[in-house]
Amino acid sequence: MTSQDDGIAIILANRHYLYQLLQHIFGNEPNQELLDIATNEHTQEALELMLDEENPNLNTYITLLTELRVALTTDTEGTLDKLKSEYTHLMIGPNKLPAPPWESVYVTKERALFQESTLKVRRTYLNYQFLPANYPHEADDHLAFELDFMAHLAKLTQERFDKQNFHEVKKLLSDQKAFLEEHLLVWIGDFAKDIQESKTHHFYPHLAALTEQFLQTDNLVLDELLSLL
Known part of the structure; x- marks a missing residue:
């Protein structure tokens, strides 16, 4: 591998790690193991x-990590x-x-579940033979599922x-960018805003703001990766 390939491989690994972590944070009740990783x-x-070191959401989260580590120890x-x-x-x-x-709550006037947007998400999942763990009992467009x-991906x-199948890599990156722009980025800002205004303030509001920033940054990262391949 060239040094550029090594750099791309590191970014791809970090993207997978962070998406997996955020999925667990929003999809599972917190436990000791999850918090140790977080x-x-x-x-x-x-x-x-992935994020600019001057990003206020990153700095806030790092401060929160320090406070959480101390709290979990004491x-x-x-x-x-x-x-x-808070999670409940x-x-x-x-x-x-x-x-x-x-x-679907954020993209429909009815603010209801299982709308057309939910079906669009489901069809996208099926393109990759992906089924959420709680299908069909939980709406497919839950944040943790997306x-x-x-x-x-x-x-x-x-x-x-790793197999140097760059044609498939470009297809996968393009599909991830499309999913971000057509789904997650459409509503994550409103979700983050609503959760900031909730009565809780310990962990998840900070995580929602950080997730919004990560998704916006990842969309730019995908552009950069596509330009390099």
Whole structure:
């Protein structure tokens, strides 16, 4: 591999890692293992590689990581309970969710689930034989599912790049860019705004803002990768 290929390989690996991490954060109740990964040095390095070091969302998140590490060390059970409570309030209910984590809620006047946008997402998944874990009981356009789909394509991209199948790599990168622009980037800003205005303020609002910034940056990264191949 050339030095350029090495650089591309590192970016592809970091993209997959971060999409996978964000999918777990928004799709699963927090536990010790997940928080250990979210707060470790590798995660910080991956974010610093993808985002501008002067980015305020990155700086806020790194500060949050430090605070979380300390809190988990000094009061593991209490910190986990707070995060689980926050996750339940924001992502599960039973009360009305302050920031519903489904695309269709933000792109339809009815703010309802299982709309045409949901079917469009499903058809895109099926192009890659991808089915969300809770299909068909959970709407396909849940944030965690869309992030999981991006992680799936990012992994396929790594595998094809390692085999130097650049034609398939370009196709995969183009499809990821299309999915970002037609789906995730259409609503992640409104979701992040709503969750910022919720009554909770410990972890997930910061993560939503960081996720929005990461997706916007990744769209630019995809342009750069496509220009290099």
